[in-house]
Structure formats: C-alpha cells, structure tokens
Amino acid sequence: MGGSCVQRRPAGRRQVLFPFLLPLFYPALCEPIRYSIPEELAKGSVVGNLAKDLGLSVLDVSARKLRVSTEKLLFNVDAESGDLLVKDRIDREQICKERRRCELQLEAVVENPLNIFHIIVVVEDINDHAPQFDKKEILLEIFESVSEGARISLDPATDPDINMNSVKDYQINPNPYFSLMVRVNSDGGKYPELTLEKLLDREEQHSHHLILTALDGGNPPRSATTRIEISVRDANDNFPVFSKDEYRISVSENLPPGSSVLQVTATDKDEGVNAEVNYYFRSTAQSTRSMFLLNEKTGMIKNNQSLDFEDIERYTMEVEARDGGGLSTQCKVIIEILDENDNRPEIIITSLSDEILEDSLPGMVVVLFKTRDKDFGGNGEVTCNIEKDIPFKIYSSSNNYYKLVTDGPLDREQTPEYNVTITATDRGIPPLSSSTTITLHITDVNDNTPIFHQASYVVHVAENNPPGASIAQVSASDPDLGPNGRVSYSIVASDLEPRALASYVSVSAQSGVVFAQRAFDHEQLRAFELTVQARDQGSPALSANVSLRVLVGDRNDNAPRVLYPALGPDGSALFDTVPRAAQPGYLVTKVVAVDADSGHNAWLSYHVLQASEPGLFSLGLRTGEVRTARALGDRDAARQRLLVAVRDGGQPPLSATATLHLVFADSLQEVLPDVSDRPEPSDPQAELQFYLVVALALISVLFLLAVILAVALRLRRSPSPAAWGCFQPGLCVKSGPVVPPNYSEGTLPYSYNLCVAQTGKAEFNFLKCNELLHSTQDIVCGDSSGALIPLQGGHDLTAHPEMLTPHFPFILPNNQSTSSS
Numbered sequence: 001m002g003g004s005c006v007q008r009r010p011a012g013r014r015q016v017l018f019p020f021l022l023p024l025f026y027p028a029l030c031e032p033i034r035y036s037i038p039e040e041l042a043k044g045s046v047v048g049n050l051a052k053d054l055g056l057s058v059l060d061v062s063a064r065k066l067r068v069s070t071e072k073l074l075f076n077v078d079a080e081s082g083d084l085l086v087k088d089r090i091d092r093e094q095i096c097k098e099r100r101r102c103e104l105q106l107e108a109v110v111e112n113p114l115n116i117f118h119i120i121v122v123v124e125d126i127n128d129h130a131p132q133f134d135k136k137e138i139l140l141e142i143f144e145s146v147s148e149g150a151r152i153s154l155d156p157a158t159d160p161d162i163n164m165n166s167v168k169d170y171q172i173n174p175n176p177y178f179s180l181m182v183r184v185n186s187d188g189g190k191y192p193e194l195t196l197e198k199l200l201d202r203e204e205q206h207s208h209h210l211i212l213t214a215l216d217g218g219n220p221p222r223s224a225t226t227r228i229e230i231s232v233r234d235a236n237d238n239f240p241v242f243s244k245d246e247y248r249i250s251v252s253e254n255l256p257p258g259s260s261v262l263q264v265t266a267t268d269k270d271e272g273v274n275a276e277v278n279y280y281f282r283s284t285a286q287s288t289r290s291m292f293l294l295n296e297k298t299g300m301i302k303n304n305q306s307l308d309f310e311d312i313e314r315y316t317m318e319v320e321a322r323d324g325g326g327l328s329t330q331c332k333v334i335i336e337i338l339d340e341n342d343n344r345p346e347i348i349i350t351s352l353s354d355e356i357l358e359d360s361l362p363g364m365v366v367v368l369f370k371t372r373d374k375d376f377g378g379n380g381e382v383t384c385n386i387e388k389d390i391p392f393k394i395y396s397s398s399n400n401y402y403k404l405v406t407d408g409p410l411d412r413e414q415t416p417e418y419n420v421t422i423t424a425t426d427r428g429i430p431p432l433s434s435s436t437t438i439t440l441h442i443t444d445v446n447d448n449t450p451i452f453h454q455a456s457y458v459v460h461v462a463e464n465n466p467p468g469a470s471i472a473q474v475s476a477s478d479p480d481l482g483p484n485g486r487v488s489y490s491i492v493a494s495d496l497e498p499r500a501l502a503s504y505v506s507v508s509a510q511s512g513v514v515f516a517q518r519a520f521d522h523e524q525l526r527a528f529e530l531t532v533q534a535r536d537q538g539s540p541a542l543s544a545n546v547s548l549r550v551l552v553g554d555r556n557d558n559a560p561r562v563l564y565p566a567l568g569p570d571g572s573a574l575f576d577t578v579p580r581a582a583q584p585g586y587l588v589t590k591v592v593a594v595d596a597d598s599g600h601n602a603w604l605s606y607h608v609l610q611a612s613e614p615g616l617f618s619l620g621l622r623t624g625e626v627r628t629a630r631a632l633g634d635r636d637a638a639r640q641r642l643l644v645a646v647r648d649g650g651q652p653p654l655s656a657t658a659t660l661h662l663v664f665a666d667s668l669q670e671v672l673p674d675v676s677d678r679p680e681p682s683d684p685q686a687e688l689q690f691y692l693v694v695a696l697a698l699i700s701v702l703f704l705l706a707v708i709l710a711v712a713l714r715l716r717r718s719p720s721p722a723a724w725g726c727f728q729p730g731l732c733v734k735s736g737p738v739v740p741p742n743y744s745e746g747t748l749p750y751s752y753n754l755c756v757a758q759t760g761k762a763e764f765n766f767l768k769c770n771e772l773l774h775s776t777q778d779i780v781c782g783d784s785s786g787a788l789i790p791l792q793g794g795h796d797l798t799a800h801p802e803m804l805t806p807h808f809p810f811i812l813p814n815n816q817s818t819s820s821s
Contacts (some may be wrong), residue, residue, distance in 0.1 A: 032117075032118035032119060032120050033048075033050070033053050033054070033108075033117065033118070033119045033120070034119075034120045034121075034122065035047045035048045035084070035119070035120070035121045035122070036121075036122040036124060037086070037090070037121060037122070037123060037124065038123075038124045038125075038126050039090050039091060039092040039093075039102075039123050039124065039125060039126055039128070040089070040090065040091065040126060040128055041086050041090055042086065043086055043087065043088065043089070044085055044086060045085065045086045046083045046084070046085060047075065047083070047084040047085065047086060047121065048083070048084050049081070049082055049083050049084075050066070050068075050077055050082055050083065050084040050108060050119070051066060051077075051081070051082020051083075052082065054066075054108065054110070054117055056082065056110070058080070058081065058082060060110075061077070061078075061079055061080070061081075061082040062079050062080075063112070064110040064111050064112050065109075065110065065111045065112075066079075066082065066108065066109075066110050067108070067109050068084070068106050068107065068108055068109070068119070069106070069107040069108075069109050069116075069350050070104070070105070070106050070107065072088070073087055073088065074086070074087055074088045074090055074104065075087055075106060075121070077108075084119075090123055092123045092124075092125050093129065093160040093161070095123065096123065098285075098287075098312075100162055100163075101122075102122065102123040102124075102125075103120050103121070103122050103123070104120070104121040104122075104123060105118070105119075105120060106118070106119035106120070106121060107119070107350065107370075109350060109351055109368075111351070113365075114351055114365050114368060116350065116368065116397075116398075116401060125161050125162050125163060125165055126161075126165065127161055127164075127165040127216060127217075127218025127219070127221075127222060128161070129159055129160045129161050129165075129222070130159070130216070130222035130223065130224055131157035131158065131159045131167050131214040131215070131216050131222065131223060131224040132157055132158055132159070132224050133155065133157045133158075133212075133214065133224055133225075133226040134155055134158070134286075135155065135226060136226055136227065137226065137227045137228075137229060138154060138155060138212070138226055138227065138228045138229065139229050139231070140152060140194075140228060140229065140230045140231065140326070141230075141231045141232075141233050141326040142196075142200060142230055142231070142232055142233065142326060143200075143232070143233045143235040143236045143237075143325055143326060143327075144199075144200045144201060144202045144232050144233070144235055145235020145236070145237055146196055146199075146200065146235070146237075147196070147199070148196055148197065148198065148199055149195065149196060150195070150196040151181065151193045151194065151195050151196075152193060152194040152195075152196075152328075153191065153192075153193050153282065153320070153328070153330060154191070154192045154193065154194060154212060154228070155282065155283070156170075156189070156190065156191045156192060156214070156283050157170075157214035157224050157226075158285065158286075159214075159216050159222075161216065161218070163217075164217040164218070165216055165217060165218045166216055166217065167190055167214050167215070167216050168190070168215060168216055168217035168221075169182060169190075169214075169215045170182050170190070170192040170212060170213065170214055170215070171212075171213040171215065172194075172210050172211060172212050172213070172228070173210060173211045175208065175210060176197065176198055177196065177197060177198045177200065177208060178194045178195065178196060178197060178208070178210060178230075179194075179195045179197050180192055180193070180194060180195070180212075181193045181194075181195050185332075187316070189283070191283055192212060192214075194210075194228075200232045201232075202232040202233070205232070206231065206232050207229065207230060207231050207232065208228075208229075208230040208232075209227065209228070209229060209230075210227070210228040210230065211225055211226075211227060211228070212225065212226050212227075212228055213225045233325070233326060235325075236270060236274040236323060236324070236325020236326060236327050237270070238268055238269040238270040238274065238275075238323070238325075238327065239268070239323070239327040239328070239329050240266040240267065240268045240277045240321035240322065240323050240327065240328065240329050241266060241267055241268070241321075241329060242264060242265070242266045242319075242321060242329060242330075242331040243264075243265050243266070243267075244264075244331060245331055245332065246331065246332045246333075246334065247262055247264055247331060247332070247333045247334070248333075248334045248335075248336070249261065249262045249334075249335055249336070250335075250336040250337075250338055251303075251307065251335060251336075251337060251338065252307075252337075252338045252340055253306075253307045253308055253309040253337050253338060253339060253340050253342065254307075254340045254342060255303055255307055256306075257303055257304060257305055257306055258302060258303070258304075259302060259303055260300055260301075260302050261292065261301045261302060261303055261335060262300075262301045262333060262335065263298065263299050263300045263301065264279060264299040264301070264319050264321075264331060264333065265299055266279070266299070266321030266329065266331075268323040268327075270323060270324075270325060272324070273324030273325070274323050274324050274325035274327075275323060275324065276323060276324040277321050277322065277323050278296045278297065278321070278322050278323075279294055279295070279296055279297075279298075279299045279319055279320065279321055279322075280294070280296065280319070280320045280322065281294055281317060281318070281319060281320070282318045282319065282320040282330055283317075283318040283330075284316075284317040284318055287312075288315050288316070288317050289317075290304065290305070291303065291304055291305055291307075291315065292304060292315070292317070292335075294319065299319070299321075301319075301333065301335075307337050308337075309337045309338065309339040309340070309375075309376065310339075310343065310374040310375070312337065313336070313337055314334065314335065314336050314337065315334070315335040315337070316332070316333070316334050316335075317332075317333045317335075318330050318331070318332055318333070319331055319332075319333055339375055339376040339377065339379060340375075340379070341375055341379040341426065341428025341429065341430070341431070341432055342375070342432075343373055343374040343375045343379075343432070344373075344426075344432045344433065344434040345371050345372065345373040345382045345424035345425065345426050345432065345433065345434050346371065346372045346373070346424075346434065347369055347370075347371055347384075347422055347424050347434060347435070347436045348369060348370050348371070348372065349367065349368075349369045349436070349438065350368045350369055350370060351367065351368040352366070352367050352368075352438065353365070353366045353367065353440075355443050356406075356410070356440055356441065356442055356443055357410075357442075357443050357445055358410040358411055358412040358442050358443065358444060358445050358447065359410070359445050359447065360406050360410060361406070362391075362405075362406050362407055362408060362409075363405050363406065363407075364405060364406045365403050365404070365405050366392070366404055366405065366406065366440060367403070367404035367420075367438060367440075368397075368401070368402075368403055368404075369401075369402055369404070369422065370400050370401045370402070371384060371400050371402070371424045372400065373426050375426065375428060378426075378427040378428060379426055379427070379428035380426065381426060381427045382400065382424050382425065382426050382427075383424070383425055383427075384396075384402050384422060384423065384424050384425075385422075385423055385425075386404070386420055386421065386422055386423070387420075387421055390418055390420065391406055391407050391408030391409065391410055391418075392404055392405065392406060392407055392418070392420060392440075393405060393407040394422070404420065404422070410442050411442075412442040412443070412444045412445075412481070413448060413479040413480070415442065416441070416442055417439055417440060417441045417442060418439070418440045418442070419437055419438075419439050419440075420437065420438050420439075420440060421435050421436070421437045422435060422436055422437075422438070423435040444480055444481040444482065444484055445480075445484070445538075446480055446484040446536065446538025446539065446540070446541075446542060447480070448478055448479050448480050448484075448485075448542070449478075449536075449542040449543070449544050450476040450477065450478045450487045450534040450535070450536055450542065450543065450544045451476055451477055451478070451544060452474060452475070452476045452534060452544060452546040453475050453476065453477070454474075454546070455546070456546060456547045456548070456549070457472060457474055457532075457546065457547070457548040457549070458548075458549045458551065459471055459472040459514075459548065459549070459550050459551065460551050460553055461516065461520060461550055461551070461552055461553060462552075462553040462554075462555055463519070463520045463521055463522040463523075463552050463553060463554060463555050463557070464519050464520070464521075464555055464557060465516055465519055465520055466516075466519070467516060467517060467518050467519055468515060468516070468517070469515065469516055470513045470514065470515050470516075471505070471514055471515070471516050471550065472513075472514040472548060472550070473511065473512050473513045473514065474489060474507070474512040474514065474532050474534070474546060474548060475512050476489075476512070476534035476544060476546075478534075478536050478542075480536065480538065483536070483537035483538060484536055484537065484538040485536060486536060486537045487512075487534045487535065487536055488509040488510065488534070488535055488536075488537070489507050489508065489509055489510075489511075489512040489532055489533070489534055489535075490507060490509060490532070490533050490535070491505070491506070491507050491530055491531065491532055491533075492531050492532070492533045492545065493530070493531035493545075494528065494529065494530045494531065495528055495529045496528050502517070503517055503518055504516070504517055504518060504520075504528070505517060505530065505550070507532060512532070512534075514530075514532075514548065520552045521552075522552045522553065522554040522555065522597075522598065523554075523558070523596050523597070525552055526551070526552050527549065527550065527551045527552060528549075528550055529547060529548070529549045529550070530547070530548040530549075530550070531545050531546070531547060531548075532545065532546050532548050533545050534546070554597050554598045554599055554601050555597075555601070555650075556597055556601040556648060556650020556651065556652070556653070556654060557597070558595055558596040558597045558601075558654070559595075559648070559654035559655065559656055560593045560594070560595045560604055560646040560647070560648050560654065560655065560656045561593060561594050561595070561596075561656060561703070562591065562592070562593045562646060562656050562657075562658045562700055563592040563593060563594060564590070564591065564592040564658075565589070565591070565658055565659070565660060566697075566700055566701060566704050567697040567698065567700060567701035567704075574661065575661035575662065575663050576588055576589045576660065576661070576662050576663070577662075577663050577664075577665050578628070578632075578662055578663065578664050578665075579664075579665075579666055580632055580664050580665070580666055581631075581632075581666075582628045582631070582632065582664075583628070583631060584627075584628055584629060584630050584631060585627050585628065586627060586628040587625055587626075587627055588617065588626045588627060588628060588662060589625075589626050589660060589662075590623070590624050590625050590626065591606055591619075591624035591625075591626065591644050591646065591658055591660070592624065593606075593624065593646040593656065593658075595648050597648065597650065600649040600650065601648055601649060601650040602648060602649070603648065603649035604622070604624075604646055604647070604648055604649075605621050605622060605646070605647050605648075605649070606619050606620060606621060606622070606623075606624040606644055606645075606646055607619070607621075607644070607645045607646075607647065608642060608643070608644060608645075609643040609644065609645045609657065610641075610642070610643035610689060611640070611641070611642050611643070612637060612639075612640045612641045612642075613636055613637070613640060615629055615630065616628065616629060616630065616632075616636060616640060617629055617640070617642060617662070619642075619644060624644075624646070626642065626644075626660060626662075632664050636664070638663060638664045638665065639661070639662070639663050639664075640661075640662040640663075640664070641659065641660070641661055641662070642659070642660040642662065643657060643658075643659055643660075643689065643693065644657065644658045644659075644660060645657050646658065656696075657693070657696055658696075658700075659693035659696070659697065
C-alpha cells in the first residue's frame with residue numbers, strides 16, 4: 001500500500017514559487033504521515049493534530065470534510081480541532097497477532113478538491129499480558145543413572161507481548177539436585193533447562209518437587225509459575241538422536257487438510273522399552289499446534305486445517321523425541337507456506353460524488369476507489385478497467401488508488417444515470433478478478449429550449465363567437481427537469497394594434513389555451529396573426545416562439561342590399577321603358593344587389609315573386625338581368641310590374657325584394673300621358689303588395705339618400721371642384737358624371753354611376769356603366785331606349801324636348817348589340 005503525496009495549498013504570492021520549489025520538496029511531501037501510540041490507549045485520546053500536519057487550517061477541517069478511511073473505524077477526526085482521535089480499543093496482540101512490527105494504514109480524505117493522504121500509525125507494545133505455562137504441572141521421569149550435568153528441557157512459558165515485555169528469565173526454588181539454565185535460540189526465544197547437579201538415588205529419594213517461575217521484562221515485571229514433579233527411575237543411558245537438527249520444507253497454501261507435510265525420525269541405541277521413541281511438540285505456539293498434527297509413533301506431521309499464506313507465511317515448531325527411559329532430544333521444524341493466487345482483488349470505494357452536472361467538463365473526478373489483493377508478488381498486482389462506450393475513464397493516481405473521471409459530454413435527457421461496472425484483475429496464473437457496479441446520477445441543467453409540437457398554428461374561428469371561449473391551444477415541451485422543464489406561455493407580438501390586442505385574445509400561461517376576449521366580425525377583421533412564446537423557468541430562462549394565425553370565418557349575418565332599382569329622390573317609384581317591338585331576349589333592365597358577407601353567403605340569386613304577366617319577362621338567376629321572354633301581344637298591358645326577391649346562399653338564406661315598373665312605349669312622349677292620366681284597376685291584393693313594395697322602396701331610398709349625403713359631405717370637404725360632378729344643377733350632360741359610392745367591392749361584378757338631374761318638376765335618373773371589373777361578360781355602354789321616368793305627373797317634360805332622349809345605359813350579354821327606339 002503506497003501513500004499519495006500530502007498536498008498543501010499555499011496562499012498569496014507563494015503560489016508563484018510553488019512550481020519551482022516542488023521538485024526540492026517532493027520526496028518529503030510524498031512520505032506518509034507517521035504517528036506512534038501505545039496500545040490500549042483510552043478512547044478519545046489524541047494521536048496527533050492531523051489538520052496541522054496536512055497543512056490545513058481549522059476552518060478547512062469542516063469545509064473540506066476531513067475524515068479518515070480504514071476498514072476498522074479505530075480512529076476519527078475532531079471536526080473542530082482537526083485532531084486524530086482514538087475511537088475504539090486498540091489491542092496490538094489482537095490486531096497484529098505475532099508480528100513484531102505493528103503498523104496501521106489509514107487514509108485521510110479531503111474534498112474541494114478531492115484528495116487522499118496516507119497515514120501510518122505504529123502501535124507500541126505495553127506489558128499488558130503475564131507469562132503463561134501450558135500446563136499447571138510438569139511431570140518428569142529421570143533414571144537414576146543419569147550423570148551429573150545432564151540437562152532436561154522444560155516447556156517454556158508464552159507471553160503475547162514482544163521485545164522487553166516478553167519472557168526474559170526463569171527461576172526455580174533452591175534445591176541440591178537441580179539448577180536452572182536459560183537457553184536462547186537463534187530466533188531470540190528463551191527456554192528453561194534443568195541441569196542435574198548431583199547424582200540421583202531412587203532408593204534415597206524417589207521424587208523431587210520444584211517450582212518453576214517465568215518472568216517477563218516489563219516494569220513492573222509479570223510472572224507465572226508451574227510445578228515440576230520429577231520421578232526417579234532406573235537408568236536409561238542413551239538419548240534419542242534425530243536425523244537432522246533442523247527440518248525445513250515449503251508447501252503450497254492450497255494443500256488440502258489432512259495431507260502429509262513432513263516426517264521427523266529419531267533413533268535410540270538402547271534396547272527394549274528404552275529404545276522406543278515417541279514424538280511430541282515442544283516450545284510450539286498453540287496456533288501452530290492447532291494447525292498441524294504430529295503422529296507420536298511415526299513422527300509424521302500433517303496439516304489439520306487449510307493453510308493461508310496471507311495469514312501466516314511460516315510455521316516454526318520444536319519436536320521432542322523421547323525414549324521409553326525418559327531421555328529426550330529436540331529438533332527444529334520450519335514449514336514455509338508458498339503463495340498461490342487464491343484471493344480475488346477487492347474494490348473499495350473511498351469517495352463518490354453526490355452531484356454530477358450534465359455540463360461537467362471532461363476530467364472531473366466523480367469516484368475515488370482503491371484495490372487490495374491479499375496475494376503476494378504478481379498474484380497481488382491489480383489492474384482496473386471499465387466497460388467501453390460510456391463517457392468515463394479510469395486512471396491510477398497512486399499505488400492501488402484510482403480515479404474515475406468524465407471523458408466526454410453528458411446529456412441527462414438521453415441518459416439520466418450510468419451503471420458503471422469496475423473490474424479489477426490480478427496478474428496471477430490463472431488471473432482472478434472481481435467487479436462492483438456503481439450508479440452515477442446525472443444532475444439536470446437548463447440546456448434545452450422549449451419545442452412547440454407544431455411549426456405553426458392556423459385556427460379557423462367563425463364570426464360572432466361567444467366572448468371568453470377557447471379558440472385554440474398551443475403546446476410546447478421541454479425535456480429538462482423541474483423548473484427547467486416547466487413551460488409558461490405568453491403573447492409577445494401581433495399584427496393587431498398593441499392596445500387592441502388584449503381586447504381580442506389572451507393565452508393561459510399554464511395550459512397554452514388561447515381565449516377570444518370578444519366576438520369577431522368577419523366583415524371587419526378577416527384574419528390576424530399572433531406570436532406566442534413558450535418560456536421555461538430555468539436560470540437563465542430559455543424560450544421559443546411560434547406563429548398562430550387566426551382566420552375569422554364568415555356567417556350569414558348580412559341580408560342582400562338592393563342598389564338598383566331605387567326610389568327617386570322624392571320617394572316616387574321609377575320605371576323602365578321597353579320598346580313595343582322588342583324581340584325575345586331583349587335586355588330590359590338589371591336588378592343590382594350586394595351582400596356584405598363572403599363566399600357562399602354572398603352568392604346572390606334572383607327570383608320573380610310576382611308578375612303582371614308571368615310569361616312576358618325572364619329573370620337571370622345569377623345576373624339579375626330582366627329580359628323579354630316573348631314579343632308583346634295586343635292583349636298585353638302597356639304597364640307591367642315585377643316583384644323580384646334577391647336571396648343569398650347562406651344557411652338559412654337571407655333575402656331582400658325589389659319592384660320593377662316596366663312600360664311598353666316607343667317614345668317618352670308616348671308614355672307620359674299614360675302614366676299621368678290612366679288609373680290602374682283597383683286590386684286589393686295588388687294594393688297590399690304595392691304598399692309593401694312602397695315601404696321597402698322608402699327604406700331603400702332613405703339608405704341611398706344617407707349614402708349620397710355622406711358622399712356629398714365628404715366631397716364638399718375636397719378642394720377639387722371637379723369632384724361634384726353631376727350634383728351641380730344643369731351639369732348632367734355630355735361631361736362624364738362622377739357619382740359615388742362605387743360598389744366595386746363585394747358581390748357586384750360591375751360598378752355603376754347614378755346621375756340625377758332635375759329640370760323644373762321633372763327628374764331623370766341615369767344609370768351609367770363604369771369600366772369592366774373582373775367579369776367574364778362584356779359591358780357595352782351606348783345609346784338605348786331604356787329610361788327611368790317618374791311615375792307621377794310630369795307635364796313640364798314636353799317643354800324640354802331635349803331631355804326626352806337621354807343617354808341610357810344597359811347591360812347586354814356577349815355578342816349582343818345595342819338598340820334604340
């Protein structure tokens with residue numbers, strides 16, 4: 001386990017010198033921080049000021065979240081002072097077992113920026129354990145033939161403490177036969193041996209009782225005692241002899257339990273019982289005795305449990321060979337464990353970022369982790385990798401430490417989270433690997449503009465709609481989350497006047513529903529366009545615009561209006577003259593009407609409601625032209641009356657009526673006496689119809705007078721005297737009259753100018769054709785016998801013969817010439 005460099009952040013101008021001084025201090029900065037404490041230190045004890053040793057201020061401790069990372073939480077960091085404190089009991093014998101040097105590896109983690117520092121805490125041993133003998137009583141049998149100076153090995157005491165706190169000396173109670181010697185092995189272990197100072201005599205004393213005391217080197221020292229019971233037997237003068245003083249063997253850690261490891265052999269030159277040799281463990285740790293079994297008869301050593309190189313690399317034991325006479329000798333057995341690739345690498349996540357913005361730049365650290373493999377050498381060397389096709393990569397920051405950083409653009413709308421699988425593989429044969437999966441959640445930023453579901457909207461709304469009704473709905477979506485994806489709507493532009501916009505339409509900010517604030521009138525406003533904006537709630541906010549075109553549809557809410565025939569200025573009905581020799585198809589006059597509606601609602605049709613002679617005249621269904629259907633007969637009356645209805649194409653249809661008075665005469669002088677003197681026969685039904693027609697005519701005349709008055713007032717304000725035209729007395733002659741209004745718009749295919757001239761009591765109306773206006777028929781203007789004459793008496797007309805042949809216009813079909821009487 002290597003340590004990463006302890007990085008400190010200098011302030012002010014020292015940052016300029018830091019890159020030049022870094023090569024000089026880099027070896028020192030890369031050294032881990034070391035602390036040394038005694039074991040069994042009380043909880044809460046201060047190990048050292050970690051923040052100060054890392055170059056951090058007290059404020060940085062909490063701001064940068066200084067903490068320690070280790071498998072067992074034995075230490076923690078004080079958030080106020082930055083001191084490294086003891087959190088749990090530290091027992092060197094439990095943590096490090098039999099290792100001479102006990103070091104704890106810690107990692108100090110700081111954030112903003114994220115970094116790791118290595119800490120080594122050395123745990124010093126204290127004398128917290130007393131020596132201990134395996135047996136409370138040691139039984140020895142010694143032949144009386146044993147010579148002076150013979151040495152008898154005794155079981156040593158064990159002490160889990162090390163160095164000065166381990167067993168240092170042995171003592172026995174004073175006696176004349178035995179003395180105690182302490183033997184030191186090559187590994188520093190001390191073993192007691194009894195030395196025979198005086199020949200034994202079984203007949204004089206058959207047993208001896210001794211007290212063996214073991215003392216450690218602590219201050220104050222701790223001790224343990226055991227009793228030694230020595231029985232004196234008859235002589236056995238030969239000791240067993242091993243084939244080797246030291247046995248050494250290497251075995252694989254994968255050796256199955258119960259396998260033979262090593263066999264020790266010893267021989268004795270004595271005979272009989274004194275030559276029978278048995279084998280026993282001596283001076284061997286209890287953990288070793290539980291790991292291996294020794295056959296007392298054969299000296300075969302077998303493993304009792306599975307071996308693990310990562311726990312213990314080598315086992316050392318002492319085997320005693322004892323003959324039947326009680327003589328014994330010892331040999332040393334060393335079993336070395338060979339490492340095998342039997343441990344998979346481990347992946348330990350030390351830090352994981354809580355927030356990963358989708359606009360994060362490549363190279364941002366999101367995860368810190370380390371690997372560990374308990375195997376040795378190449379079996380413990382680990383490499384890490386992740387799957388491809390994800391915007392992350394791994395690189396090693398220090399020994400066994402890795403960083404997972406961003407390696408490409410992130411888009412939360414496409415991938416809101418990533419399940420990253422980290423695989424660690426060692427270099428053993430065969431290699432072993434392990435993997436862990438971490439979930440990285442991407443945090444949303446406002447990087448998407450609202451998008452309307454349509455490129456533009458066109459809405460058809462019938463006129464006379466109820467105010468407050470919804471007429472359309474625009475909808476936009478934003479793939480962002482939360483306020484970044486919450487869309488509100490507003491109207492930002494229109495081709496209507498800004499002051500009038502609010503009185504026409506409004507839009508709901510939440511739903512995008514467009515409401516009509518008033519009833520629309522197709523005749524006043526046929527279409528208008530709005531620009532609706534969708535805006536999200538992000539910071540900064542993003543928006544998009546869409547065009548909404550509202551088309552106001554027409555309803556049949558206007559009745560046709562008859563422009564011709566019209567009543568005279570004094571309210572009298574006008575009439576048309578028809579030559580007596582008129583042939584069938586002769587154009588007598590034309591009913592002219594307009595409708596303010598459009599489309600089908602303005603398609604006008606003309607129908608005869610009533611006629612004096614039903615078969616004498618025909619009426620054009622679409623043109624309104626009145627033509628003779630047959631020649632005038634002798635029995636036909638000279639004066640004819642037609643009641644014409646004008647209907648539009650709406651549903652339901654609306655209509656208006658007009659009354660035509662037609663007189664058959666070859667000249668104006670011929671028709672005047674007939675009109676003046678001859679009363680019409682009294683017909684109640686005709687009189688009722690007459691009154692109705694008169695009422696309708698009066699209404700039409702009033703409307704026409706209002707139009708003429710309005711035009712006259714407007715022309716009066718005009719500085720040009722030519723604008724008066726025929727409205728000046730006596731000027732209705734060859735000069736072309738200009739008579740408003742001009743009904744060139746609407747449903748009329750032609751425009752007409754009406755000139756009224758008065759001389760004395762007589763009044764004449766002339767209908768003159770203007771220029772051709774978008775029609776498939778030709779309009780011919782010339783002399784005609786058609787004239788409009790007041791129905792009431794006009795005796796003064798004979799005094800002005802020049803007025804009896806006026807210039808009358810009429811409309812002919814294609815290829816039909818004009819005629820005059």
